[in-house]
Each structure stands twice: as structure tokens, then as C-alpha cells.
Amino acid sequence: MLGLYLHIPFCAAICNYCNFNRGLLDAALKVRYVDALVREIEAAAEPATRADTIYFGGGTPSLLSGSEVARIIDACRAAFDILDDREITLEANPDTITVDLLESYRAAGVNxxxxxxxSFRDEELQRLGRLHSAETAHQALAAARSAGFGNVSMDLMMWLPEQRIDQWLASVDALIAARPEHASLYLLELYPNAPLKEDMARAGWSLAPDDDAAAMYLESLARLDGAGYEQYEISNVARPGCQARxxxxxxxxxxxxxxxxxxHSTRGGVRWRNVTATIDYIQRVAAGTTVVAERRVMGADERVEEALFTGLRLSAGLDLAAITxxxxxxxxxxxxxxxxxFVDAGxxxxxxxxRLALTRSGMLLxxxxxxVFIGPTVR
Structure with missing residues (x-):
């Protein structure tokens, strides 16, 4: 079943660790961008093609108004056969949320x-350049419940500058107490040009040893196990029936x-990506020219390599018979x-x-x- 990904590149501020395609919010540019996004969806229409997931990613999709979200979802419904049993996800920053806004998203179809x-620690949030506080995060979840959302995910980031194991676990405990249906636990990745690297050098901040990062990961998952969450992927846990489809x-x-x-798109063994710059994208849509910057046909070896890499990330692992x-x-x-x-080492x-699957310790490696799967041929 097909999934639809919708990229919203605008942010109220640029987090100092982020490497995603994003830019500061410009209200006039946002209007033009939504117009272009809807036109791109309309041009790709396949009314007989079924899709069961829509995902608003960014950037900060919660900078969109309810009417803008509704317009985009309506365009998807007109262009594709969106199933009744659909998952429509919208990424949101806690500082952008009100109950009224969330109610408008829910009325538009976001579920x-x-x-x-x-993080649920203000000091860590400030180091990351986040605009919200721990209290704001709690208020955002309460707003989601008030607006009628019964499926909420929360991201947490571990191995932050100066973060101790007990401090990380305090955030995990706060998440468990908040009771979201899903959680993603990510290890901080320091990209070469990330401003956070400069902040760390200037302030003398350091990262905990690798052994501490491993302990953070394993102990947090043990606590989430005890709280009724099920790990289904290296970085993701969910209550039963609440995996991110x-x-x-x-x-x-x-x-x-x-x-x-x-x-990015992947379909029928072909992978392509759109132009990155927001203005370039808008201008290309307006001119009726392609927005695709790169397209390539995946070779047989590349396709099976990727199936092995991604499938092994799942707790269920690889279905060996299906791969064959x-x-x-x-x-x-x-x-x-x-x-x-690796089997002998547990x-x-x-x-x-x-089946071939990683143990929890194996997920660390x-x-x-x-x-093992990388080479001139996987066959």
C-alpha cells in the first residue's frame, strides 16, 4: 500500500543540531508554498491508486493553519484513493500548539x-536551541487529549552534551508518566557543520563515554518494557496497535x-528526490517544469541490500523466506x-x-x- 509524504520546510527557529531541509518561517512564502504543494499533488494524481498513510514532516508542519492542512489533505484525497482506515500524521513542536489549532487539524483529518x-529537562532543551520548555511539552500533550487525539508520539534524544545517565532516564520516566501511545528514542548525531559543535567547543561541553550511551539505550528500553511499551524497531516503541504505520x-x-x-520517493525500484530550495521548488511548479532533481533506477543488488538493512532494524527482523x-x-x-x-556472541x-533478527544488545552494533551485507554483490 502506498504512503504519501508531505514536506513542510518552515521553522520558527533553527535548532542547532538539525540537518533536515528547513528554513525560517516567512508567512507570504508559506502561502505560495502550500499552493505549489497542492499543485504538485494534483499533477501526480492516480485516482485508482490506494494509499493508507499520509505524513506531514518537516521542518515544523504545525506552523500550518488548520485550513492549510485541510486543503493539502483534500488534495491528497482527490488525487489518490485514501483508505478509510488511514493514518494521517502531523509532526508538531510543543511551542506551536493550541487546543483550537489541534481541533482544526483533527477536523481536517489528522489522526x-x-x-x-x-528532552524533559529545560537545561538540555536550551542547549539544543529548542523554543519550548518541559512544561510546554506536558501542556502540548494535554492539548492533544483535549482536542480528541488518541494517538500521540513523542521523540526523545539521548547522549546530549553533558548529559548523564540519570538525567536521560529522568526524561524517559517523564515520558512514561505522560503516557503517549508511541515514542522514538534517538541518539544525537553531530553533523559536521552543526552550530551545536561550535557551542560545545566554546562552552567546553562533552559527550558521555560510549559505554554510557549504551547504558542509556538499554536501561530506557527496559523501563519502557515495564510500562507496557513494545519495541518494534531500533529506535521506536509503541503500545500494542500503535506502531507508526x-x-x-x-x-x-x-x-x-x-x-x-x-x-524523496521510492516506487517500483526507482528512487527520486525533489529540488531542495523552497523558492526553486515553487518556481518550477509555477512554470510547469519538473521538480525532480535526481532520479535513478535501483539495481538488483542495491534493492536487496536495502531490504536487508531496513528489515534488520525491526525487532521482528528479516523474514528469510520472503527475502528468498x-x-x-x-x-x-x-x-x-x-x-x-554475531549469533555466537548473542x-x-x-x-x-x-528469521534473522538483532537482539537488543545487537542493536547497539x-x-x-x-x-556484512555490503559488497559488490549480495548474491
Missing amino acids: RLSYGVQ HNVKYWKDGEWLGFGCGA ATYGLDVWRRHGAELSR LVIHEPGS ANEVMA
Whole structure:
């Protein structure tokens, strides 16, 4: 089933660790951008093609008004056969939220919110350049409940500058007490040109040792287990029935169409991405020229490599029989000699002919395990 991704590039402020395609909010530019986004969706119309997920990502999609969100969702419904049993997610920053705004999103068709909380400690939020406080994050969840949302996700970020294990776990405990239906736990990635790197050097901030990062990860998951959450992917947990259906497409070799500047699409073994610059994107749509900046056909080896990489991120792991049926690859016959050492070390589970999965400890070394699949041929 197809998924639709909608990129909203605007932010009220630029977080000092962020590497996503985004820019500061310009109200007039936002109006033009929504017009262009709707036109791109209309031009791609396939009324007979079914889709069951829509995802507003960014940037900060919650800078859109309810009427703008409704207009975009209506364009998706007109262009594709959106199932009644659909998941429509909108990413939101806690500082942009009011009950009235959330009610307008829900009336437009949004049925899932994803809050970029990152931390429940004000000191850490300030270091990250976030505009909200821990109290604002709690208020945002209360607003979601008041507006009738029964499916809310929260993101937390670990291994922050100067963060101790107990401080990270305090945020995890606060999340558990807040009782969202879903949570994503990410390790801070410091990109080469991130302003946070300069802040760290100037202030003398440091990151905890790798062993502490591993302890943060494992202990937080143990606490979430005890609170009734189920881990279904390396960085994601959910209450039963509340997995992020759109994101699962990325890990289960699914297909999606991306709309908006910088959006990526994958379908039928072809991958493409739109131009990154917002103005360039708007001008191309207005001129009726392609917004695609790059398109390539994935080779057979690349397709199976990606299926192995993404599938192994899931707690359920790889369905070995399905991989063989789809790609003609016997994973264990091809890679078993190299994988055996990970099985012996308790990092990988192998159920012959059925399943290959990372243990929780193995998830800490996922890149090392996945490196086994890299080569001139996976067959």
C-alpha cells in the first residue's frame, strides 16, 4: 500500500543540531508554498491508486493553519484513493500548539500527532536551541487529549552534551508518566557543520563515554518494557496497535511518494528526490517544469541490500523466506559464515529458513552487523 509524504520546510527557529531541509518561517512564502504543494499533488494524481498513510514532516508542519492542512489533505484525497482506515500524521513542536489549532487539524483529518519533545529537562532543551520548555511539552500533550487525539508520539534524544545517565532516564520516566501511545528514542548525531559543535567547543561541553550511551539505550528500553511499551524497531516503541504505520513502510521495503521541496520517493525500484530550495521548488511548479532533481533506477543488488538493512532494524527482523521469494537470495547461505560470529556472541538471532533478527544488545552494533551485507554483490 502506498504512503504519501508531505514536506513542510518552515521553522520558527533553527535548532542547532538539525540537518533536515528547513528554513525560517516567512508567512507570504508559506502561502505560495502550500499552493505549489497542492499543485504538485494534483499533477501526480492516480485516482485508482490506494494509499493508507499520509505524513506531514518537516521542518515544523504545525506552523500550518488548520485550513492549510485541510486543503493539502483534500488534495491528497482527490488525487489518490485514501483508505478509510488511514493514518494521517502531523509532526508538531510543543511551542506551536493550541487546543483550537489541534481541533482544526483533527477536523481536517489528522489522526496522529508526533511531538518533537527531545528532552524533559529545560537545561538540555536550551542547549539544543529548542523554543519550548518541559512544561510546554506536558501542556502540548494535554492539548492533544483535549482536542480528541488518541494517538500521540513523542521523540526523545539521548547522549546530549553533558548529559548523564540519570538525567536521560529522568526524561524517559517523564515520558512514561505522560503516557503517549508511541515514542522514538534517538541518539544525537553531530553533523559536521552543526552550530551545536561550535557551542560545545566554546562552552567546553562533552559527550558521555560510549559505554554510557549504551547504558542509556538499554536501561530506557527496559523501563519502557515495564510500562507496557513494545519495541518494534531500533529506535521506536509503541503500545500494542500503535506502531507508526507510515514509517514501517520505510523498514518493510514499502513504497511512498514524497511531495514538497527536498522530498524523496521510492516506487517500483526507482528512487527520486525533489529540488531542495523552497523558492526553486515553487518556481518550477509555477512554470510547469519538473521538480525532480535526481532520479535513478535501483539495481538488483542495491534493492536487496536495502531490504536487508531496513528489515534488520525491526525487532521482528528479516523474514528469510520472503527475502528468498522476492529477491532469490538465501541470506544464510550467502552470509552465514560471517553472521555466525554475531549469533555466537548473542547479538543476532537465527531461526533457520525463517528469521534473522538483532537482539537488543545487537542493536547497539547494528551497523557492524549490517556491514556484512555490503559488497559488490549480495548474491
